Amino acid sequence: MSEQARSVRLGQTGPSVFPIGLGCMAMSGIYGATTDAEGIATIRHAIERGITLIDTGDFYGMGHNEMLIAKALDGQGLRDRVQLSVKFGALRGPDGSWGGFDARPAAVKTFCAYSLKRLGVEVIDVYRPARLDANVPIEETVGAVADLVKAGYVKHIGLSEVGADTIKRAYTTHPIVDLQIEYAIATRGPEAKIFPTLASLGMSATLYGVFSRGLLTGSKPTGRGDFRGHLPRFAGDNGAKNEAVVAKLHAFAKERAMTLAQVTLAWVLAKQPTLVPVVGCRTRAQLDDALGALDKPLSPSDVAALEALFPAEAIAGTRYAAEQMKHLDSER
Secondary structure, eight states: OOGGGSOEEOTTTSOEEOSSEEEOGGGGTTBSOOOHHHHHHHHHHHHHTTOOEEEEETTGGGGHHHHHHHHHHTTTTOGGGOEEEEEEOEEEOTTSOEEEEOOOHHHHHHHHHHHHHHHTOSOEEEEEESSOOTTSOHHHHHHHHHHHHHHTSEEEEEEESOOHHHHHHHHHHSOOOEEEEEOBTTBOGGGTTHHHHHHHHTOEEEEEOTTTTTGGGTOOOOSTTBGGGGSGGGSHHHHHHHHHHHHHHHHHHHHTTOOHHHHHHHHHHHHOTTSEEEEOOSSHHHHHHHHGGGGSOOOHHHHHHHHHHSOTTOSOSOSSOHHHHHTOGGGO
């Protein structure tokens, strides 16, 4: 494996991790049917391949995802080889509906208690609110997680999908190791204000959506249970336009004997070598394909050529539906 496979530290006080993390959300049905057996096998395979950062959310599958990770780690002697990154705060109904976000201090501690139980662990390595709660100052939310750090239930604090001003305010309350934010060749917004803010504070980032939920790898929504069917980038005229853009990406990858997953991940690694992309792979085959990017780094000339083919605004449509975009502090 190439030199890119060195470890990367999360912020000034966080753990050192493999340069690619594993995101487990897709293992709990949000993009269609999955099996626990393959999810467990994929998590274990990721660890054997060297991955150390495992990312989840307490609302993924309404707790299913955390319990799946617990099964993958159980009895395997694997817990000490990984860092668990957990998002909290999104509210779900019994029918799977979304009910807003809650980051009140009392709720934070309740969420943590249940995550510890479902994961079967005594401490969470990185704990983060999944969004900004517009009704709760970020200082109060971070302060509640800081209490959990002092009590020994959490090691480090992270953030997710918040903007530069919120990052600064949170950082004055307690050291923050990283921000989780969507970033891909199709989603470059964080380059303008967010990444410079992180650098000025000595914070890192874990980058999700590097394949743009499969858009950049040619994947399409599979049916009613697939969350992507509600996303503007996959629908109607946007979907047709974006297919044509991805076709250019495919030609670029083919010329370099790379897959679409490898070229899109390699672009992120080349652009942000000190940050950690998190790949949402559901199967061992998908994971092995993506990890091939570490052995096929893009040169500066490759990056320039790719960006000439695929400019920043090439993809049509926002990354979430309009109502969800309104609640993203990172988009303000």
